[in-house]
Amino acid sequence: MRSSKNGIFSASLPLLALLCTFLLCLAGCGGSAASSGSNPITPPSTPPTGVNNSVAITAGGGPTGLVNGVYTSVTLCAPGTSNCATISGVLVDTGSTGLRILSSALPSGFSLPQQTDSNNNPIGECFPFVSGSTWGPVHTTDMEIAGEKASSFPMQIIGAENFANIPTSCSSNGPTMQSLADLGANGILGVGNFKQDCGPACAAESNLGIYFTCPSSGCQEIEQPIGSQLQNPVSLFATDNNGVIIALPSVSASGAVSVNGELIFGIGTQSNNALGSATVLTLDDNGNFTTTFQGKSYSNSFVDTGSNGLFFLNTAATGISVCSDANFFYCPTTTDNLSATNQGQNGSSTPINFNVENADMLLSPSDPNFIFNDLAGPGSGNFDWGLPFFLGRNVFVGFEQENISGNAGPFTAY
Numbered sequence: 001m002r003s004s005k006n007g008i009f010s011a012s013l014p015l016l017a018l019l020c021t022f023l024l025c026l027a028g029c030g031g032s033a034a035s036s037g038s039n040p041i042t043p044p045s046t047p048p049t050g051v052n053n054s055v056a057i058t059a060g061g062g063p064t065g066l067v068n069g070v071y072t073s074v075t076l077c078a079p080g081t082s083n084c085a086t087i088s089g090v091l092v093d094t095g096s097t098g099l100r101i102l103s104s105a106l107p108s109g110f111s112l113p114q115q116t117d118s119n120n121n122p123i124g125e126c127f128p129f130v131s132g133s134t135w136g137p138v139h140t141t142d143m144e145i146a147g148e149k150a151s152s153f154p155m156q157i158i159g160a161e162n163f164a165n166i167p168t169s170c171s172s173n174g175p176t177m178q179s180l181a182d183l184g185a186n187g188i189l190g191v192g193n194f195k196q197d198c199g200p201a202c203a204a205e206s207n208l209g210i211y212f213t214c215p216s217s218g219c220q221e222i223e224q225p226i227g228s229q230l231q232n233p234v235s236l237f238a239t240d241n242n243g244v245i246i247a248l249p250s251v252s253a254s255g256a257v258s259v260n261g262e263l264i265f266g267i268g269t270q271s272n273n274a275l276g277s278a279t280v281l282t283l284d285d286n287g288n289f290t291t292t293f294q295g296k297s298y299s300n301s302f303v304d305t306g307s308n309g310l311f312f313l314n315t316a317a318t319g320i321s322v323c324s325d326a327n328f329f330y331c332p333t334t335t336d337n338l339s340a341t342n343q344g345q346n347g348s349s350t351p352i353n354f355n356v357e358n359a360d361m362l363l364s365p366s367d368p369n370f371i372f373n374d375l376a377g378p379g380s381g382n383f384d385w386g387l388p389f390f391l392g393r394n395v396f397v398g399f400e401q402e403n404i405s406g407n408a409g410p411f412t413a414y
Contacts (some may be wrong), residue, residue, distance in 0.1 A: 102183060
């Protein structure tokens with residue numbers, strides 16, 4: 001799930017469709033991106049007096065110079081104490097659920113309680129993303145961000161030293177992303193539509209290769225109760241806990257070095273997070289809606305800040321050539337101006353205009369920019385509307401099991 005000027009920061013969608021976590025979908029490219037949906041906040045904005053539900057985010061190269069990533073900082077504390085550490089360069093990911101932090105990003109000597117089973121064996125997690133899996137122990141933490149706090153919840157420490165070896169059933173999911181170079185971030189703040197990273201599936205089945213008990217004899221797959229799984233931290237806030245808003249400014253067709261925006265907590269809970277005139281697209285049980293493109297419908301579509309481009313269909317379907325260098329992206333000979341329509345389970349729909357530019361040109365080492373609204377590539381038969389979609393829009397991520405201004409979650413709105 002990473003991308004540099006020589007690599008792909010692919011979708012955060014877990015490989016197992018039955019998991020209660022997903023990649024979201026929509027598109028927003030080209031100069032017309034800001035013309036659809038609600039008027040974007042002009043980030044960074046100053047929250048109204050008394051409002052403490054907004055934190056700064058930066059779309060840019062991040063800790064390792066990746067393309068089209070969006071990052072923030074979080075503060076972790078040993079539960080109920082003032083023993084805290086602030087971690088910067090954490091990827092904001094609307095396509096997954098849960099907090100995951102690299103062991104290498106934690107200060108020396110900083111420790112959090114280890115989650116264990118009834119026999120006091122440590123619990124580990126292997127979480128599959130399209131680009132690979134993260135492996136590491138589950139710990140318990142408090143998290144503070146802006147004026148919000150989530151208390152005593154499970155998180156993953158990636159690449160922890162002296163933890164169990166990576167199980168075969170985990171390494172078979174693809175490369176394990178255990179370092180800053182692998183991940184392209186110091187961690188992942190998963191704030192997608194779902195409240196747990198696996199949900200009922202992992203609570204009922206032990207053979208999914210997600211959660212493990214790890215005695216000295218080796219790790220074994222286990223069922224994991226819902227409350228012990230990685231949680232969406234925002235859903236645990238005392239208030240402003242029913243969703244998030246990603247607010248990023250638009251960029252020109254040539255891109256930008258970086259842009260600053262906001263991650264706003266809650267929808268319809270304070271004066272700065274009303275739905276307003278945004279179109280609400282309710283999602284299916286997998287977090288998807290339908291994109292119609294050139295007369296055909298693709299029902300497994302989603303939006304996701306954790307994808308660094310707009311990934312859709314293939315050359316046979318689109319007629320757009322892939323790049324000779326960055327062959328996971330499209331390279332049209334001239335800019336392609338395209339359109340699609342997104343429709344939710346509730347029947348609401350909205351048109352989208354987007355552009356596809358030659359990625360070899362955009363990703364040239366001589367180009368100083370890291371943020372592009374027209375970076376796209378072939379996908380797996382659906383539409384993964386990645387970070388370019390978010391530029392110039394307010395995008396609302398409504399959580400499951402919530403009724404938000406009369407709209408049942410999960411939903412995407414813009």
